[in-house]
Amino acid sequence: xxxxxxxxxxxxxxxxxxxxxxxxxxxxxxxxxxxxxxxxxxxxxxxxxxxxxxxxxxxxxxxxxxxxxxxxxxxxxxxxxxxxxxxxxxxxxxxxxxxxxxxxxxxxxxxxxxxxxxxxxxxxxxxxxxxxxxxxxxxxxxxxxxxxxxxxxxxxxxxxxxxxxxxxxxxxxxxxxxxxxxxxxxxxxxxxxxxxxxxxxxxxxxxxxxxxxxxxxxxxxxxxxxxxxxxxxxxxxxxxxxxx
Amino acid sequence: xxxxxxxxxxxxxxxxxxxxxxxxxxxxxxxxxxxxxxxxxxxxxxxxxxxxxxxxxxxxxxxxxxxxxxxxxxxxxxxxxxxxxxxxxxxxxxxxxxxxxxxxxxxxxxxxxxxxxxxxxxxxxxxxxxxxxxxxxxxxxxxxxxxxxxxxxxxxxxxxxxxxxxxxxxxxxxxxxxxxxxxxxxxxxxxxxxxxxxxxxxxxxxxxxxxxxxxxxxxxxxxxxxxxxxxxxxxxxxxxxxxx
Numbered sequence: 001x002x003x004x005x006x007x008x009x010x011x012x013x014x015x016x017x018x019x020x021x022x023x024x025x026x027x028x029x030x031x032x033x034x035x036x037x038x039x040x041x042x043x044x045x046x047x048x049x050x051x052x053x054x055x056x057x058x059x060x061x062x063x064x065x066x067x068x069x070x071x072x073x074x075x076x077x078x079x080x081x082x083x084x085x086x087x088x089x090x091x092x093x094x095x096x097x098x099x100x101x102x103x104x105x106x107x108x109x110x111x112x113x114x115x116x117x118x119x120x121x122x123x124x125x126x127x128x129x130x131x132x133x134x135x136x137x138x139x140x141x142x143x144x145x146x147x148x149x150x151x152x153x154x155x156x157x158x159x160x161x162x163x164x165x166x167x168x169x170x171x172x173x174x175x176x177x178x179x180x181x182x183x184x185x186x187x188x189x190x191x192x193x194x195x196x197x198x199x200x201x202x203x204x205x206x207x208x209x210x211x212x213x214x215x216x217x218x219x220x221x222x223x224x225x226x227x228x229x230x231x232x233x234x235x236x237x238x239x240x241x242x243x244x
Numbered sequence: 245x246x247x248x249x250x251x252x253x254x255x256x257x258x259x260x261x262x263x264x265x266x267x268x269x270x271x272x273x274x275x276x277x278x279x280x281x282x283x284x285x286x287x288x289x290x291x292x293x294x295x296x297x298x299x300x301x302x303x304x305x306x307x308x309x310x311x312x313x314x315x316x317x318x319x320x321x322x323x324x325x326x327x328x329x330x331x332x333x334x335x336x337x338x339x340x341x342x343x344x345x346x347x348x349x350x351x352x353x354x355x356x357x358x359x360x361x362x363x364x365x366x367x368x369x370x371x372x373x374x375x376x377x378x379x380x381x382x383x384x385x386x387x388x389x390x391x392x393x394x395x396x397x398x399x400x401x402x403x404x405x406x407x408x409x410x411x412x413x414x415x416x417x418x419x420x421x422x423x424x425x426x427x428x429x430x431x432x433x434x435x436x437x438x439x440x441x442x443x444x445x446x447x448x449x450x451x452x453x454x455x456x457x458x459x460x461x462x463x464x465x466x467x468x469x470x471x472x473x474x475x476x477x478x479x480x481x482x483x484x485x486x487x488x
C-alpha cells in the first residue's frame with residue numbers, strides 16, 4: 001500500500017495481539033521519528049520508553065482507564081523538552097532564557113512532528129498505534145513517575161502493537177472546511193459542520209448498535225463548553241514553561 | 245525505499261525545480277495529513293494554501309528572506325485552529341470556554357501531527373519539503389494577510405516542490421540522549437551533547453568549506469540564551485489563546 005493511502009486509512013488501535021515487537025524495529029521506528037524536521041534544530045522531542053508493568057498500570061489508570069497502555073507491545077511517553085537544549089546553552093556559556101512562549105511552541109511542535117513520523121513508520125510495517133493524550137489528566141503524577149526535570153513536559157503517550165481489531169475509519173471534517181485558499185474564508189463552514197454532524201451521528205450509531213446518537217458539534221460542546229484540564233497552566237508554569 | 249528509511253533520510257529542501265505539482269496529488273497529500281490522529285477528534289488543524297505570488301513574497305520576506313516560499317511548487321500555512329470547534333460548540337448550544345492552555349496544546353499538537361503526515365506522504369512520492377517557522381517572526385502580519393479570525397494561529401508554513409538540490413543529512417543528537425528508559429536519566433547527556441557538538445562542527449565545516457566553525461550547544465546558546473520572539477505571548481493572548 002502506498003504511503004498516501006496508508007496514512008488516509010489511519011485508525012487508532014486499542015486491542016493488541018500478545019506478540020512482541022522486534023527490538024531492532026523499535027529502535028528504527030524511534031530513529032525515524034527523531035530524524036524528523038525540527039525548528040532551528042532544537043530537537044525538542046524526548047521519548048521515554050516505559051516497560052515496567054506497574055508503572056504502565058498506573059499510567060493507564062491516570063489516563064482514565066485506558067488499559068491498552070498496559071497491553072500494547074510497547075509504550076512510550078513523548079515529552080516536549082527544553083531541558084536538554086538549556087543544558088547545551090549553558091555548556092556553551094549562554095544563560096537560558098526560560099519560560100518563553102515561543103520556545104514552548106517549538107518544543108510541543110517538535111515532539112508532535114517526531115511522534116507522527118514514528119507513527120507513519122510503525123503503520124507502514126503493519127503495527128497499530130494509539131496516542132494517549134489522557135496522560136495530561138495528571139501531568140504532575142507523570143512527572144513524578146518519569147522523574148522529569150524542569151523544562152520537560154509529558155505531551156502524550158503512544159501505544160504500539162500488532163493489531164487485534166479492525167475498526168472502521170472515523171470520518172473527518174470535509175476538506176471544504178479544513179483546507180482553505182488564500183484566506184480564512186468561513187462562509188460555508190457551518191454547512192460543512194452540519195454535514196459532518198450527520199455523518200458522525202451515523203458513525204456512532206453503527207459502532208454502538210444504535211445506542212450512541214451524537215453529533216460532532218455535541219462532542220465539541222462537551223470538550224470546549226467547559227474548562228478542560230485547568231491544572232495545565234499552573235503545572236506548565238511549575239515546570240518552567242509559559243512564564244513569559 | 246521503505247518508509248522507515250525514507251523518514252530517516254529527511255532533509256529540508258530549499259531549492260525547487262520549476263515544475264508544477266499535480267493538483268490531485270496535492271489534494272491527496274493534504275487529505276493524508278488531515279486523516280491523522282487528533283486529540284478528542286477536535287481536528288485542530290486548518291491548512292491555508294497560498295498561491296498569490298505577492299502574498300508569498302510578503303511571507304518570504306517576513307520569514308527572514310526565505311525566498312523558497314515564493315519558488316516552491318506549493319505553499320501552505322498550517323494553523324492551530326480552535327475557532328471552528330468553538331463554532332461547532334456554539335452550534336450545539338455550548339458556551340465556548342476560551343483561552344484554556346490545554347486546548348492550545350491540543351491545537352498546536354493536532355496541526356503538527358497533521359502536517360507531518362502530509363510531509364511523510366510528500367516525501368514518499370519524491371517531493372522535497374521545508375517547514376517555515378519564520379512565519380512566527382510576525383504572526384500579526386500573517387493574521388492580517390490570511391484574514392485569520394480569533395482562535396486561529398499560524399503555526400508554520402510548508403513548502404512543497406520537486407527537489408533541485410541534494411543536501412547532506414544533518415546529524416541528530418545520539419539516541420542515547422533522546423530515547424530514555426523508564427525515567428529521565430541524564431547522567432550521560434553532557435557527554436552525548438559534547439559528541440554531537442563535535443559532529444555538528446564537522447558538518448558545518450564541510451557544508452561551508454571551513455567557514456562555519458560552530459557547535460550545536462553554541463546554536464542553542466544563540467537560540468535560548470536570549471528572548472525569542474517575545475511578541476508571541478501577547479499575540480497569542482490577543483488571538484484568544486493562553487489566557488487561562
